[in-house]
Amino acid sequence: MMATTRFAKAPAPAEPARRGPGGRQFFRTHRELTSAATFFVAMLGVFALANPGVWLRGDIFAAVATTMPQLMILSVALVFVVALGEIDLSFPSIITLGSLVFASAATAGIQPSVAVLLALLAGLGAGLLNGVLVAYLGLSSFVTTLGMNFFWAGLINILSNGSGKPLQFMSGTAEFNAFVGTVFGIPVQLFWGLAAAAIGGLLFSKHKFGAYVRFAGDNREAAAQLAVPVRAIKVASFSYVGLSAGLVGVIVTLVNVNFYPNVGAGLLLPALAGVFVGGTPMFGGVGTIAGAAIGAITISFINVGIITSGLSGFWTDFVYGIVIVLSLGVHRIAERFSFRPRTGRNKREPAAVTPAA
Amino acid sequence: MVASGNRVLELDGITKSFGGVRAVDGASFHVDGGEVVCLLGDNGAGKSTLVKIITGVHTPDSGQMSINGELIKRWNPARARDAGVQTVFQDRSLAGRQTVARNIFMGRELTTRFGLIDDKRQEAEAEALLRGVGFTSKALSARSEVLNLSGGERQGIAIARAMHFAARLLILDEPTESMSLTQIRLTLGFTRAARDRGIAVLLISHNIADAYAVGDRFLVLDRGRVLETFHKSEISEGELVRFMEHANADSAGTGSRTTSERQTTQESSA
Numbered sequence: 001m002m003a004t005t006r007f008a009k010a011p012a013p014a015e016p017a018r019r020g021p022g023g024r025q026f027f028r029t030h031r032e033l034t035s036a037a038t039f040f041v042a043m044l045g046v047f048a049l050a051n052p053g054v055w056l057r058g059d060i061f062a063a064v065a066t067t068m069p070q071l072m073i074l075s076v077a078l079v080f081v082v083a084l085g086e087i088d089l090s091f092p093s094i095i096t097l098g099s100l101v102f103a104s105a106a107t108a109g110i111q112p113s114v115a116v117l118l119a120l121l122a123g124l125g126a127g128l129l130n131g132v133l134v135a136y137l138g139l140s141s142f143v144t145t146l147g148m149n150f151f152w153a154g155l156i157n158i159l160s161n162g163s164g165k166p167l168q169f170m171s172g173t174a175e176f177n178a179f180v181g182t183v184f185g186i187p188v189q190l191f192w193g194l195a196a197a198a199i200g201g202l203l204f205s206k207h208k209f210g211a212y213v214r215f216a217g218d219n220r221e222a223a224a225q226l227a228v229p230v231r232a233i234k235v236a237s238f239s240y241v242g243l244s245a246g247l248v249g250v251i252v253t254l255v256n257v258n259f260y261p262n263v264g265a266g267l268l269l270p271a272l273a274g275v276f277v278g279g280t281p282m283f284g285g286v287g288t289i290a291g292a293a294i295g296a297i298t299i300s301f302i303n304v305g306i307i308t309s310g311l312s313g314f315w316t317d318f319v320y321g322i323v324i325v326l327s328l329g330v331h332r333i334a335e336r337f338s339f340r341p342r343t344g345r346n347k348r349e350p351a352a353v354t355p356a357a
Numbered sequence: 358m359v360a361s362g363n364r365v366l367e368l369d370g371i372t373k374s375f376g377g378v379r380a381v382d383g384a385s386f387h388v389d390g391g392e393v394v395c396l397l398g399d400n401g402a403g404k405s406t407l408v409k410i411i412t413g414v415h416t417p418d419s420g421q422m423s424i425n426g427e428l429i430k431r432w433n434p435a436r437a438r439d440a441g442v443q444t445v446f447q448d449r450s451l452a453g454r455q456t457v458a459r460n461i462f463m464g465r466e467l468t469t470r471f472g473l474i475d476d477k478r479q480e481a482e483a484e485a486l487l488r489g490v491g492f493t494s495k496a497l498s499a500r501s502e503v504l505n506l507s508g509g510e511r512q513g514i515a516i517a518r519a520m521h522f523a524a525r526l527l528i529l530d531e532p533t534e535s536m537s538l539t540q541i542r543l544t545l546g547f548t549r550a551a552r553d554r555g556i557a558v559l560l561i562s563h564n565i566a567d568a569y570a571v572g573d574r575f576l577v578l579d580r581g582r583v584l585e586t587f588h589k590s591e592i593s594e595g596e597l598v599r600f601m602e603h604a605n606a607d608s609a610g611t612g613s614r615t616t617s618e619r620q621t622t623q624e625s626s627a
Binding site for chain 1: 412414433434435437438444446448449450451452453454455459463464466468472473474476500
């Protein structure tokens with residue numbers, strides 16, 4: 001009876017397309033992105049219900065755009081490391097390192113554009129060091145980067161004597177306008193954030209680098225057998241995060257027109273949350289840059305949403321917690337939903353190429 | 358040694374130990390273009406370790422290896438690939454969460470003028486390859502994620518990939534394991550096709566019937582050494598099976614070997 005039923009159904013799957021209706025196919029290949037976007041819209045909806053009037057004004061969005069791009073730049077770069085099955089916890093101190101290098105160089109009278117370059121190089125170097133430690137010494141990235149976060153934070157405290165550096169003289173310079181000025185009322189850093197996301201997206205989904213990152217994060221052994229340079233890819237990914245942190249270091253310094261010795265510290269959890277809220281899972285092999293960008297936006301709107309809803313700042317962490325856990329739930333549901341038809345079809349697939357028991 | 362003009366692979370006294378356990382112990386043999394050489398042996402005989410040495414994943418402790426008559430100095434997977442060595446590993450070397458096309462072209466991407474991966478072309482070629490290997494199921498496309506495929510389908514993809522890129526030497530490590538009869542027939546057919554194109558084929562198998570069906574020469578490996586070599590004309594399938602049983606029974610008697618053997622297998626597959 002069972003067998004007859006299965007046999008009768010067998011020929012059916014041949015016709016139903018491997019490419020379902022357009023929408024469903026899009027959802028399948030971009031399910032993390034779709035669920036991240038859905039979640040973001042739902043969250044905005046809740047905030048808007050709490051205080052509809054505020055959300056019609058542009059200044060809220062301008063406020064978000066001042067700090068959001070920094071998160072976006074970080075979350076995008078972190079996707080590469082997370083998709084490799086690794087983690088980077090040292091970027092907050094690398095941001096501060098970039099900030100210190102930039103502020104010190106600028107204060108010392110070095111050409112500001114050269115100071116920017118030095119900050120980027122410092123970030124790149126710190127990231128490179130992480131990568132070498134993880135890829136070539138085989139150290140755990142979690143512990144290594146946790147240690148490096150302390151290392152750089154401590155070194156910065158020693159070098160700066162724990163005191164800040166005012167940079168008011170930078171205000172209005174060409175470099176200031178290039179990173180944190182405004183164009184038509186839009187903060188310039190938003191363009192940097194979007195550019196970082198666009199470049200990251202291209203690298204991740206269309207370039208060999210991204211393909212290798214995903215493959216190595218998915219099956220390291222197989223990657224090595226297929227001559228994918230796994231170690232170099234790891235070093236490059238950590239360097240990429242370092243470089244991005246260096247850039248964020250320059251931006252935050254110019255936003256504050258000040259260096260202070262723990263400027264990066266507050267970005268650790270929001271930037272990582274952006275990655276996971278965006279739908280990149282922890283197990284490696286999979287990731288989404290567009291999702292991370294949406295994740296960074298989602299996280300950035302939490303603060304504003306809390307204030308416009310009339311809640312006190314004490315609610316912030318509480319809402320962060322809810323958002324992060326809820327979004328993971330949404331991704332999980334989306335994953336099941338998008339997998340179900342395929343698994344079902346495979347089960348009905350007859351003996352053509354099934355393994356002999 | 359007299360190297361024939363067609364000698365693709367030659368191993369001489371290859372040794373490899375893992376933490377005091379000799380996985381390969383002075384193995385010497387050769388494979389010529391246009392022949393299928395089968396490496397037969399029990400678990401822990403050193404088959405997988407040998408494959409990983411030939412493909413550059415492991416470096417031998419001692420011994421010499423030549424490919425296409427050239428002595429190998431510094432060998433790694435990228436060089437092996439560039440020398441025309443293609444391998445279907447026992448674990449198939451597939452990444453489950455990537456598409457079939459990305460898996461087939463991993464490390465050898467087809468790119469556009471701007472250096473980006475040309476997914477359209479890769480998918481089209483992958484579809485053609487899959488049809489070439491005998492896949493007819495429409496549920497399996499170049500855009501399917503490998504995770505959703507059956508063991509036989511995965512094997513087919515690994516073979517399609519190796520066939521597509523193998524220039525000189527094709528290594529098949531347990532190619533018919535966990536396959537249906539139809540799929541085995543296809544796999545063996547492809548093995549013959551590769552040989553007929555002049556490719557040297559090294560086939561590693563537990564399954565003597567499958568190996569005998571395509572093999573020209575049979576090397577019986579035991580404890581990392583080549584115990585015996587047979588030409589197909591010298592031995593019948595039944596005799597080969599009996600010889601293997603005998604060899605296995607002999608080595609099973611030596612007490613402590615079983616544990617070390619397991620270690621070796623684990624390490625070499627780690």
